Amino acid sequence: MDLKTKYMGLELKNPIVPSASPLTWSLENVKAMEDAGAAAVVVHSLFEEQLTHESGELDHYLTYGTESYAEATSYFPQPDEFRLGPVEYLDLISDMKKKVDIPVIGSLNGVSTGGWVKYAKNIQDAGADALELNVYYVPTNPDLTGSEIENMYVDVLKAVKENVSIPVAMKLSPFFTSMANMAKKLDNAGADALVLFNRFYQPDFDLEKLEVVPNLVLSTNWEMRLPLRWIAILYSHVKASLALTSGVHNANDVIKVMMAGGDIAMMASELLMNGIGRIGEILEGVKVWMEENEYDSIEMMKGSMSQKSVGEPAAFERANYMKTLQSYKSLI
Template sequence: MPQLESKYMGLTLRNPIIVASSGLTKNVEKMQACEDAGAGAVVIKSLFEEVLGQEEFGIQDSTGIHPEAYDYLRADLAMEYGPREYCSLIYEAKKKLKIPVIASINCVSAKWWPSFASQIEAAGADALELNVFTTANEQYITASSLEQLYIDIIEAVRSKIKIPVAMKLGMYFTSLPNLASQLCLHGANGLVLFNRFTEPDIDIKKLALKTTFQFSNRYEMHRPLRWIALLAGRIGCDLAATTGIQKAEDIIKMLLVGASVVELASILYKNGVEHIQTLLDEIREWMSSQNFENIDDFKGKLRFTKATDPELFLRAQFIEVIRGYE
């Protein structure tokens, strides 16, 4: 029988399917259900930086407080109370689950998180995923200054903890290979490509703004597929694929271009976490049909540096291939 054991950031997983950070992993019971369904690991629902708002800590009114003093006050209170519940969730999950438990924090600055990272490590997390996203909405913000924030975050967190750290990125960067290698040089053990976000929308009856969100569809997997293929084996850290992966075939494709693991959410929301077993059976079936005994027999076989026609990963313009549509 083909073996699915997978290595990711130095962790050994029984298979490459990780349940992505989401409501599916928001409490110990749900994480246990993921383990029972066959998941290789879980990433806990993110702790969000914005929950460290002043109301959380009872600072009702910051007027009259010097801004710097206010910052310190907020930081002190945040450090004391912010991650406490989250750390006990990690601690309880680690007591119950046998599979790796990866914590996740959403960062928009390098300010508050390094000390939380230490607490997360102390609570027993096997690894930490940094879910970083910030929208550039000022003309003076350059691409490089924005990217520097990502590097500052990884550097600050890395200096505090020893467990593996992955950074989960959005898909819009001018030169991802450069940023990716910088992140790895500054301490990232893994990159998770790519996060998916809610989008702004308009309610035309109320003439008001709203936020919209839909589960992913299969066509969305081609963007992480391209970038994983382009980065695999070239930047010195492991890659996890996320967004749009719906079928066993999609997981196989991601492994073929060099992903170590996949992180799934939408398909498990749609079909239930029990669906993991079907995906694993189908991956094994395909491996048998190709005479592959383990994941390393085919992982990265079609990445950019190994494919016979790698230029296909670079091509994005409408040429002969799609001429039939024009």
């Protein structure tokens, strides 16, 4: 049985790729992922903003209160060198490349164009096989138009593509007015893959303290529906590889991703909840399903349920909405 798939030019032994999550902060976990059968791994994101903050924070606290009082002109020893953000991150990628055989995909969240390019190059130089641009951006500025935001994505991609030779994937938010058009633009700008979709952590309110609190909610496989639909729609409309992230929890989910036209299925919540070992179980599940349903290869099912391939293309459009509503009515 052939589980192989190709993702932005990388030959992968199967379609399961752990996505960027706290699990990929450690070398041991990544090694365990490989052992469990993961085909590649996306390392957690390098946040430019965090690096800026980290550098500023370190300087602030190491100098705060110094040279104020004769007995204590400083409060800390001053090491000659600190291994700050990029160094640490890049070392991790290098170490991963030495420890595992599967492709290692770096992930980057930049702020400035200079930052995107600089760190993209750093990640390439550290040995990453590919790079995912994690444009985690919440457009809160009411003066910013939709097209400006779209251009920002495209500009970032172009700038990075011009400066690195490894494949570059674009991780997108689902909040574009015209998703298909946006995907096309990025495709034209040279994206090697589109990753659908970024899950924005939505803050919660603490009613006791009257504070806004960050709240990490792990995905459920219901959340897969949205990217699944868009992958099915985009399949065959874009040259770029397609990856689905959000809501993949079991073998059936992986199969659905493939059938929609995805090249890989990314996972994080399932592994956080039930352990890295789940990769092996899901892979086994995929195999069993393929056997039972007489599929010889992943390639065979790829895009088989995409908009292009299904008997009822409108199922992915408004008609689907109507249908859904009607089915709901029938329950009353």
